Amino acid sequence: MDWHQIFAARNDRMKASEIRELLKLLDQPDIISFAGGIPDPDLFPAQAFQDAFSQALNPDTQATALQYSVSEGYAPLRDWIVGEMARLGIPCTRDNILITSGSQQALDYLGKLMLNVGDTALVGWPTYLGALGAFNAYEPRYDRLDPETNRSAADYAKAAGKGRVKFAYMSVDFANPTGRTLDAQMRERVIDLADELDIAVIEDAAYQSLRFEGEALAPVLAREIERKGSIDACRTIYCGSFSKTLAPGLRVGWMCGAQEVIDQVVLMKQAADLHSSTINQMAIATVANAQFDSHVATIKKAYRARRDRMLSALEAHMPEGVTWTRPEGGMFIWLELPTQINAADLLAQSLKTERVAFVPGHAFFADGSGTNTMRLSFSRTDEAGIDEGIARLGRLITAAV
Known part of the structure; x- marks a missing residue:
C-alpha cells in the first residue's frame, strides 16, 4: 500500500x-x-523516587495513583508549582497551571492552538530543534527573532506576508543550543515587540533552574506582570519542566499563563491524552516538596x-x-x-x-x-x-x- x-x-x-x-x-x-x-x-x-512511588501505591492513595484524573493535572503538584512561580516573581493560582507530558507537549499544544497554515512564528537563529519539530506540523513560516536589532513591528508584519505573526518563541536562560542568556533589556524589548505586534510570547524555561554563576534574571512573564498587574492580563506563556532537574523519563512539565489560554489548552489535552500520568505527577510532587x-x-x-x-x-x-x-x-x-x-x-x-x-x-x-x-x-x-x-x-x- x-x-x-x-x-x-x-x-x-x-x-x-x-x-x-x-x-x-x-x-x-x-x-x-x-x-x-x-x-x-x-x-x-533514584532512591527518593523509589520511596515516592511506594508511597503513592500505599492502600490509602493507590486508587488515586492508578485511576484516571483531571486533565489540568494533580492538584498538589500544581500547588507546588504555584509556589515556585511566586518565587520567580510570577504570582498565579492553580487555574493558571496545566501539567503537560514534558514541556515538549506544551510546545506542540501552543503551536496547534495558534498557528494557521502560513502564519509566522518568530524564533531564534538558531533555536531549539524540538520547538521547530513541534511547530512544523502546523505549517508555519519562520522569521528571525532578534531583539538586539532595531527591526520594527511593521518590518516583522510585512515579512509575514498574507499570514500574520502569531508568537515569539525563545529560551531566555542558557538557551538550547547556544547556552546564551537574554539580558534584562532584551527581555523588555521582547515584551514591547509583542505588544506592538499583538502576539503571544512563548517562554521556554527548561534550563532556568540551572544557573551556575551570575545574577539571576526575572523571567519575561514576571516582567510583564510587573507592567500589567496580573498574569491574566499578560501575553507570555511560561513553559517549565522537571526533565532537566529531577527526571526526564517521567515526562512531567507544565504551562503557566493566562487562564483563558490554559482553559483552551485543557480542551486539547482532553482530546490528545486525557491527562498526564497521575502516579508520575504524585512522585514528582513528593520529591519536589522534599528536596527540589x-x-x-x-x-x-x-x-x-x-x-x-x-x-x-x-x-x-x-x-x-x-x-x-x-x-x-x-x-x-x-x-x-x-x-x-x-x-x-x-x-x-x-x-x-x-x-x-x-x-x-x-x-x-x-x-x-x-x-x-x-x-x-x-x-x-x-x-x-x-x-x-x-x-x-x-x-x-x-x-x-
Missing part, C-alpha cells in the same frame, strides 16, 4: 530529530558523546565543574578561528567553525576516526543555515571524557582548517 498518498500534506514537514538519532550512539561504549542534551543518570534522585532545592544544588555543582572543564579543554585544543560561547548555566556550549568547515561532514569523520559525537548546528536553524556551527553538551560526560573528547575534536578540526 502507498501510505504516503493518504498521509496529510503536513507530514512532509515532520523530520526525524538528529538528536534522537545521535542518542542511539550512547549504547556504543567507545563513543564519547557531547550530543544529547540529557541529564547524567548517575545524578538522578537541595537536589538542584547538587546537579549544578556537577554540571558547573564539567562546563569549566570543557571550556578549559576548548582553550587548550581548538585552533585559531574557532569561537564558542561561555554559558552561565545550562548544558550547552555553541561553537562556530571557520566558514569552509561543514559540521555535518565533520561529524561523519569524527564518528569514523575519533569516535566523538556532537550535534551539527544546521539542525537548529529554521532555514538550514549555520553549516559551520556545532553544539556540545557537557552534562552527560565525566571530566576525563571531556578532556579526551575535546582533544580528539581539536585534532580533527585543526586538520580541517
Whole structure:
C-alpha cells in the first residue's frame, strides 16, 4: 500500500530529530558523546523516587495513583508549582497551571492552538530543534527573532506576508543550543515587540533552574506582570519542566499563563491524552516538596565543574578561528567553525576516526543555515571524557582548517 498518498500534506514537514538519532550512539561504549542534551543518570534522585512511588501505591492513595484524573493535572503538584512561580516573581493560582507530558507537549499544544497554515512564528537563529519539530506540523513560516536589532513591528508584519505573526518563541536562560542568556533589556524589548505586534510570547524555561554563576534574571512573564498587574492580563506563556532537574523519563512539565489560554489548552489535552500520568505527577510532587532545592544544588555543582572543564579543554585544543560561547548555566556550549568547515561532514569523520559525537548546528536553524556551527553538551560526560573528547575534536578540526 502507498501510505504516503493518504498521509496529510503536513507530514512532509515532520523530520526525524538528529538528536534522537545521535542518542542511539550512547549504547556504543567507545563513543564519547557531547550530543544529547540529557541529564547524567548517575545524578538522578533514584532512591527518593523509589520511596515516592511506594508511597503513592500505599492502600490509602493507590486508587488515586492508578485511576484516571483531571486533565489540568494533580492538584498538589500544581500547588507546588504555584509556589515556585511566586518565587520567580510570577504570582498565579492553580487555574493558571496545566501539567503537560514534558514541556515538549506544551510546545506542540501552543503551536496547534495558534498557528494557521502560513502564519509566522518568530524564533531564534538558531533555536531549539524540538520547538521547530513541534511547530512544523502546523505549517508555519519562520522569521528571525532578534531583539538586539532595531527591526520594527511593521518590518516583522510585512515579512509575514498574507499570514500574520502569531508568537515569539525563545529560551531566555542558557538557551538550547547556544547556552546564551537574554539580558534584562532584551527581555523588555521582547515584551514591547509583542505588544506592538499583538502576539503571544512563548517562554521556554527548561534550563532556568540551572544557573551556575551570575545574577539571576526575572523571567519575561514576571516582567510583564510587573507592567500589567496580573498574569491574566499578560501575553507570555511560561513553559517549565522537571526533565532537566529531577527526571526526564517521567515526562512531567507544565504551562503557566493566562487562564483563558490554559482553559483552551485543557480542551486539547482532553482530546490528545486525557491527562498526564497521575502516579508520575504524585512522585514528582513528593520529591519536589522534599528536596527540589537541595537536589538542584547538587546537579549544578556537577554540571558547573564539567562546563569549566570543557571550556578549559576548548582553550587548550581548538585552533585559531574557532569561537564558542561561555554559558552561565545550562548544558550547552555553541561553537562556530571557520566558514569552509561543514559540521555535518565533520561529524561523519569524527564518528569514523575519533569516535566523538556532537550535534551539527544546521539542525537548529529554521532555514538550514549555520553549516559551520556545532553544539556540545557537557552534562552527560565525566571530566576525563571531556578532556579526551575535546582533544580528539581539536585534532580533527585543526586538520580541517
